[in-house]
Amino acid sequence: MIKIPARILIVDDEKDFVEMFSMRLEGQGEKVSTAYSGKEALKVLETKIIDVVILDIRMPGMDGIDTLKQIKNLYPIVEVIMLTGHGSTETAVEGMKLGAFDYLMKPADFEDIKIKIENARKRKDEQEERIRQAEVKLLLRRSGDF
Amino acid sequence: MDKRYDDNIRLLLVDDEEGFRAAIARRLTKRGLKPLQASDGKECLDILGQESVDVVVLDVKMPGMSGIDTLKVIKQAYEKIQVILLTGNVAVTDGVEGIKSGAFDYLTKPVEIDHLVNKIHQAFEIIRLEEEKQTELEYRAKLEKKMIDTDRLASLGTMSTGIAHEINNPLAIINESAGFIKQVLNSAEMVKYSQKDILIMAAEKIEKSIKRARNITHQLLGHVKKPDTKLSEVNLKALLYETFGLLKKDIRDKQINIHWQIDKNKNVIWSDPYQIRQVLMNLLSNAVHALPQTGSITLSTDEIEKDIILEIKDNGVGIPKENLGRIFDPFFTTKSFNEGTGLGLFVVHKILLNLNGKIDVTSKVGEGTCFQIRLPKCNKSNG
Numbered sequence A: 001m002i003k004i005p006a007r008i009l010i011v012d013d014e015k016d017f018v019e020m021f022s023m024r025l026e027g028q029g030e031k032v033s034t035a036y037s038g039k040e041a042l043k044v045l046e047t048k049i050i051d052v053v054i055l056d057i058r059m060p061g062m063d064g065i066d067t068l069k070q071i072k073n074l075y076p077i078v079e080v081i082m083l084t085g086h087g088s089t090e091t092a093v094e095g096m097k098l099g100a101f102d103y104l105m106k107p108a109d110f111e112d113i114k115i116k117i118e119n120a121r122k123r124k125d126e127q128e129e130r131i132r133q134a135e136v137k138l139l140l141r142r143s144g145d146f
Numbered sequence B: 001m002d003k004r005y006d007d008n009i010r011l012l013l014v015d016d017e018e019g020f021r022a023a024i025a026r027r028l029t030k031r032g033l034k035p036l037q038a039s040d041g042k043e044c045l046d047i048l049g050q051e052s053v054d055v056v057v058l059d060v061k062m063p064g065m066s067g068i069d070t071l072k073v074i075k076q077a078y079e080k081i082q083v084i085l086l087t088g089n090v091a092v093t094d095g096v097e098g099i100k101s102g103a104f105d106y107l108t109k110p111v112e113i114d115h116l117v118n119k120i121h122q123a124f125e126i127i128r129l130e131e132e133k134q135t136e137l138e139y140r141a142k143l144e145k146k147m148i149d150t151d152r153l154a155s156l157g158t159m160s161t162g163i164a165h166e167i168n169n170p171l172a173i174i175n176e177s178a179g180f181i182k183q184v185l186n187s188a189e190m191v192k193y194s195q196k197d198i199l200i201m202a203a204e205k206i207e208k209s210i211k212r213a214r215n216i217t218h219q220l221l222g223h224v225k226k227p228d229t230k231l232s233e234v235n236l237k238a239l240l241y242e243t244f245g246l247l248k249k250d251i252r253d254k255q256i257n258i259h260w261q262i263d264k265n266k267n268v269i270w271s272d273p274y275q276i277r278q279v280l281m282n283l284l285s286n287a288v289h290a291l292p293q294t295g296s297i298t299l300s301t302d303e304i305e306k307d308i309i310l311e312i313k314d315n316g317v318g319i320p321k322e323n324l325g326r327i328f329d330p331f332f333t334t335k336s337f338n339e340g341t342g343l344g345l346f347v348v349h350k351i352l353l354n355l356n357g358k359i360d361v362t363s364k365v366g367e368g369t370c371f372q373i374r375l376p377k378c379n380k381s382n383g
């Protein structure tokens, strides 16, 4: 079976982390983009199609929660996994309430990350499929009206 | 301890002259001081072995074990008992020697009964004061410990979680780097590389150590798997069973009797099962660690007002008094690094604070330890 690469965006102000983590995911056949701040992440999303965003909660400037809100607002279908070095479960819970797919604590097990990415991507695919079908139905009904 | 009054002085009268003893006993009884009776030193000690006694009135001149010898044994074995000696008229030196050996006072025969009653009351007053002082001391020791605990834990907690935060980020970088190295070594191009296996082994050692460090930082941060804490009905007995299941490995090579004294009506709370399980896990594993080859763990519940009390008691090694105030501190441990991190109780304390509960400990070296946790039956805050 050929693996369809997930289009992943990693957002973290820790440059070394972003670099190593993306090399690792690419080595596993994923397609990875990177950003070092919330603003940069939004720029990437404007130009590239992304399936899953991996987002650090604590960043200087626009923090993870604000970035999450913006992403979910502009691209509701993109799944977000929060990744944090901070134990504040409250923030994680808040993130989940705002529509994040899941959350992981640094340093995370690579296996855990892989599973979560896979599941997030699946959810996005299903969601896209539903939207497509709804659109088809809508089209059919419209053409029936005439 | 309740304050005890004079009308329940527990008295023992020891004299070999039966007629004399009976007469004194009768008169004491008339004055509300019904004494137990013994006819010699040996019988006296037998009775003390079985009954609690406050004051002993002891004849000095007796066949067999002398009064002074009996006195010495009493003072050695029961330091709280007060002894009043009865000496012959000509044997004042006996009385003096008696006081040196710890007697409260001595009276010379023939005994003036009111005088004796007075002495008994005086002796009892000493005991009462002593007891009061003791309870006060215990009370104050407890208070002091509490104050140190909360202050220390608050500042230690803030500091150590701060450190954990800062360590997680570099740890994540090390983790991804080691993982990447391993990934490259496992790739097709590396198949022929002769050093491949040892490099993989080295990378895995790095990963293993990261896990160890992570275990510490995640515990410090009170990270419990399952982030979206949901409150639900928690059956403590069921959760304890489950937790023992998880501890199988530690229990396996010990003989442990588990006494279940859990009242099924005082067993259910409304709280966060994941966090409660973590608490039970940490307390039970400590209890198991504390037991030598054989031992017992007693689990009991009770109910006070709107709270459930769970007691986990072991008859293991116990905790020395000087450690009692420190066991909840992060990193305080008496175990080697692969057995304990010293974070178990710190986490327990933190979780209970979150869930509006509290914890108390009593322990005695060589006898065992009892942890008592108190949790509201219905927790309203979202821990």
Ligand SMILES: Nc1ncnc2c1ncn2[C@@H]1O[C@H](COP(=O)(O)OP(=O)(O)O)[C@@H](O)[C@H]1O
Pocket: B282, B286, B287, B290, B314, B316, B317, B318, B319, B327, B328, B332, B333, B334, B335, B339, B340, B341, B342, B343, B344, B345, B346, B369
């Ligand atoms: N039930 C117990 N009996 C005896 N000592 C105990 C018990 N529970 C805790 N302790 C003492 O408290 C210390 C701290 O416990 P804990 O915080 O769980 O850390 P750890 O178990 O990793 O050492 C232990 O090392 C031990 O000395």
Ligand SMILES: [Mg+2]
Pocket: B282, B285, B286, B340, B344, B345
């Ligand atoms: Mg422990």
